[in-house]
Amino acid sequence: MNFEIRTTDSQKGKGLFAKCNIPKGSVIFEEDPLVSCQFSWNAAYGYLACDHCLRPLETAQENASRLTGQSVELPYSECCATDKSKMTKCSDCPALYCSDQCKFEALESYHSIICVHSEDPNSQHPLVKLNETWKQIHFPPETNSIMLIVRLLARILKSPNKEAAVAQTLQFCHRTVNEDADLAHKLLGEKFAGQITLLHNLLVAALPHEGIERFLTYEGFLSLLALIGTNGQGVGTSAIGEWIKHVEKLPLPDDEKKAFDVFLDQLYDQMDEHVGEFLNNEGVALYSLQSACNHSCSPNAEPQFPYNHRVSLTATRDIEEGEEICISYLDECFLERSRHSRRKELMRNYLFVCRCSKCESEADQEDVTSEEDDQCEDD
Known part of the structure; x- marks a missing residue:
């Protein structure tokens, strides 16, 4: 391996x-x-994805x-x-899989424990109740899922x-009880923070206890909510996206490339009108390894997803021997904001004060939110 995990500060x-x-690259x-x-x-909402990958x-x-809400004929269908x-x-x-391999891996890893043994979407199985309760707390745009905790346990x-x-699970759990409670409340939002007890009771009713007792206490559940809130990585897949990648690799003449670009622009306009920004199969x-990457407001690496839920960590610039490999926990818009705003967001979501090289170099900035920050947030 070209990296190692070390204890830092x-x-x-x-x-x-x-x-x-x-x-780089x-x-x-x-x-x-x-x-x-x-x-x-x-x-x-009918975004069909393999229940495992x-x-x-x-x-x-x-x-x-x-x-698009209409019948569409795509060119180059062989690229699907x-x-x-x-x-x-x-x-x-009802769990669907893309292959026997994924079905086998799921059954061996977790699914045989959490299979609801029913095709009825209105089943009264505790896991169905838990998922439906979560849906009433965590509306789109979604950022996490209680079912990640279920699969982890x-x-x-x-x-x-x-x-x-x-x-291996405990390596992600290293905060105090108060910090876990703060992160759990942040994950659910102020309006639904009072539902933590309900979610906890439903989880306890849904799973066997032997071997996971420490996680089924109230404090253990708070720790798991904090875990997925700080370490859960968003994943998105798209049949259209994969098709486009394959079409773009075809040795098409220039006029066909231009015609394809026009077709894509029209297709995305139609999709935007019908479903807005919700185009992908999305999950968490x-x-x-990726969770061991610390944050920097000037990152030298970024996670990518070339194969469904498999993550690929790629260098975004040359990294020297001995240098820490860091990603950004903030999106691109936030990285352009002031030091004060970046630090405020990181403290709110991850409970730490950023001391990366960019933040240290901007120590002379005023601790105020700029008009540009407000504009970025509105966008």
């Missing part, structure tokens, strides 16, 4: 460091998540027709990456070495 705990010079590592799941409303289960043409002949499902519940229950699985995942 008391604020960060651990971090990733380069063991050699890493050129290099893939530092690729990693499958410990667990991942589709957002609850995303699934409810989030691979699209629609063809690009089906995807385009649903997102969806192979519906490999699709399969759980024999006992089911993974421990299925593990042949529960102690090791618990230890928890990664072991």
Whole structure:
């Protein structure tokens, strides 16, 4: 490996460091998540994705027709990456998979613990109640899912070495009880913070207890909510997006490329009119290595998702041997804001004061929010 995990300062705990010079554009590592799941409303609105890896289960043409609300004929249909002949499902519940391999991995890792054994969407199974309760708390645009916690705990229950699985989970849990409570309230929002007890009771009723008792206490549940709130990584997949990538690799003559660009512009206009910005199968995942990456307002790496829920950490500039490998926890818009605004957002969502090189170099800035920040937030 071209990196190693080291203990850093008391604020960060651990971090990733380069063991050699890493050129810009290099893939530092690729990693499958410990667990991942589709957002609850995303699934409810008919965004068909593999229940394990989030691979699209629609063809690009089906995807385009649903997102535009009309029948669409896509050119270069041979570039669609969806192979519906490999699709399969759980024999006992509605879970769909892109392949037998994903079905097997899901059953072996967690699904046999959490299968609701019913095709009825109105089933009274505790997990169905938990998911429906979460949906009434966490409306689109979605940022997380209670079902990530369910799969994480089911993974421990299925593990042949529960102690090791618990230890791996605990590496993400390193805050105080008060900090966990603050992050849990932030995740749910002020309006729904009072529902934590209800969610906790539903989770306790939904799963076996042996081996995960420490996580099923109220304090343990707060810790898990804080975990997914700070370490959950958003994942998006798209049948249309994959189709476009393949079409763009075709050796098309210039006039066909121009015609394709015009077609795409019209297609995206139609999709925007019908569904707005909600184009992808969207979900959340928890990664072991990627979660060890600390934040910088001047990052040298970024996560990408070339293969469904698999993350690829790529260098965005040359990284020197011994340098810490950092990503941004803020989106691109926030990175352009003032030091005060960036630090405020990081403290609000992650409970730390950023001391990266960019923040230190801007120490002379006033601790105020600028008009540009307000404009960016409005956008």
